[in-house]
Amino acid sequence: MKRVYIAFIVILTLVLIFVVTSCVPQHPSLVSVRSIYDAKLKILNSAGPVSLDKVEGTIIYVSGSDAIIHDGQTGIYVYKAGFYSSDVGKKITLNNVIGTTYRDSVQIDFSKGGSKSFATETFTVEPTDLTIDIANNVSVPTRALWDFQYVKVYGILNGGKMTFTYEYDKTNKRKATINVVSLSSSFSLPYTYDTEATLTGYLQFSNGAWSLKVLSAEIGDSYPGVGVFVDEVVDGKTFKVNGQTYELIGIDDSVDSSTAKARLEEFINSQPEGIAQVLVKGEKDGKRYAFLFSKDGKTLYQEQALKDGVIVPNLAEEWEDITIYETLKNAYKSAYSSKKGVYSTFSGASVITVESSNTYVEGNYAIFSGTVSDVTKDEAGNININVSNWLKITISAGNFKYLFSSTFEQFKQSLEGKGINFYGKAKRNEGILEMPLYAEWEMFSFESGSGTPDDPYIITKPEHLISVRAFASANKYFKLGADIDLAGVDWTPIGTYSSNLSASAFVGTFDGNGHKIMNISFNDTTKSNAGLFGYLYNATVTNLIIENANITASSRAGALAGASQLSKVYRVKVVNSSVRVTYSGSGYGGGLIGEATDGTEIEECTVRNTIVSGVKYAIGGLLGRLKVNSGKPAVVVRNCYVEGGQVSSDYSSSTSSAGFICNFSAASGSAVIENNYVAASIINGKAFIAYKESGSADPVVTSSYYDTQVVGLGVSDSYATGKTTAEMKQQATFAGWDFTNVWTINEGNDYPRLKWEN
Incomplete structure (x- = not known):
């Protein structure tokens, strides 16, 4: 009976509490949290900003006035809290702050209020091992734990791709790949070859994907060798120690013998106490064959010299240690691969035929x-x-494996009966020129043609397109004979910038012949001038479709070209592609061309269903920047459009991006922009032209339009005319446009299209 009475009293008390509290007006209150993990769960599960009463942690990274704080379990980004670099390592308490998401990154926004206080005690944050496939795990609890988590992870830096492959499940040998970004000025990414590394930094979920922000790294393995004093450098691959001769494995120094010798001497003399490491791998003919490393064992001389171009690979001989041989062979190949298809001496080399042999x-x-x-x-x-019958070329079995991914039968079929060019040096043997081929040579070939206007080089497969780079500045004529699929090809843009554009840029005529180039992929945020072409100069590109291109570079990037000058671009279409620039300034990223300058003429071109983005300024749907220098020919952009997709900048500014041309820099009358339109989503920018640079005249835009319902709110500008979607699908809207020869329209159902597209 007593128990029943007590239970009755408890129930009555709870009912009274409920009645009383339900009659009292309820007000929002601060959320009490016990850890950063709890705070992030609250933020991620909320539809809007969350008030947090207290968040404690240790500052592990400061950028500007922002910081990352960590409590030993996980971390969170703190925006505009007035931190300094000297605060790193301090324990801190944040009171009455606002937790929110910026785009999709979890953070505390100190600009919306709050206070902070530093503790006298310190707390050292140790990095956590990354034990899941973070790239494919975006659940709320996982994000709350791993977003801004401080991690240390071992794996492979994938050369030239800004990606890192790590083994998260050692028992089942399961691996994952994640993008990496360097946050340390003393650490450059990416390396041009695959290399082992242990990276320390923090994870971030941003723009729908995970990345690893690297604070420090231990690169490569240390190879145990014998520390030696070198008595004499004989040539670029041979040296002596205590009367014993050593020859370096896997290189040929004959390509540049004097420079190679000087480089070897420089490498040895630069070592602390003059001691280098020698890893001996065999002996014959009185010589010991070896690899040569720096004193700390982390810099392999052969690799460095390959990257600098003073030696070339010679990997015909196998060595007893297969594991290290294969590792170094791949490193050699990657270090040298930047020269694939192009050799700097092509332009000055004599051409030897049967008549001149x-x-x-x-x-x-x-x-x-x-x-x-x-x-x-x-x-x-x-x-x-x-x-x-006048030239015999031999390729050793080892070098064939190194140089070609094709089978012998594929190789044989691709060569027999074809006109081929080989670069190298030959010797005479009984009246026949004989040339053994290592990696100092490059083969370049086309389906047919001689490169003249009446007989252009015909391109029908990726190898032919790669070969165009060998003639980039030779003012030759090229024509597609088929669609080209570059899936799996490590693309290097054709032509590049230098102070002498006539010798470095693409200077020629490229006729797409109505064909497609598909799946161009370039991802190197240390490079500029990227696209199918790096730089167009006195060039013509016509009748071409670029489909599913994926271009990421530091600056001056476009699906067609990074930049152009004095060039004609006519009837080029970019579709279902992406272009991104990562420079934290004016990146000049464009769906078609990054930067179009003096004398560039762009007519009847289109960018459709393409994403163009950048870290900060000068991101444009068609062009990142239009610039005409004083006294130079006008830039013309006529009868072009950008439709579908999105143009965006990560930086919150109305001048960061534009649907058509972001940055405009030209004197009065030196740019013609007419009969164009935009119907694409814009984030942090303007509908048509976003920014008139200092000293420039106002852009003069004629008969050009944008879809006010598609570009988004707050992005309108005064240069083009805004129309509704319904109006953009009516011919009457487009005053003065040529719907007989240039344009066509499905009245009321679709935007204007260029006739050549059909």
């Missing part, structure tokens, strides 16, 4: 041009290429 001086580099009679392989796997 008798005048060839032995040992000179030259282009050997002829028709392949047959291709054979001997029992050892060595390849022999017979060219017009």
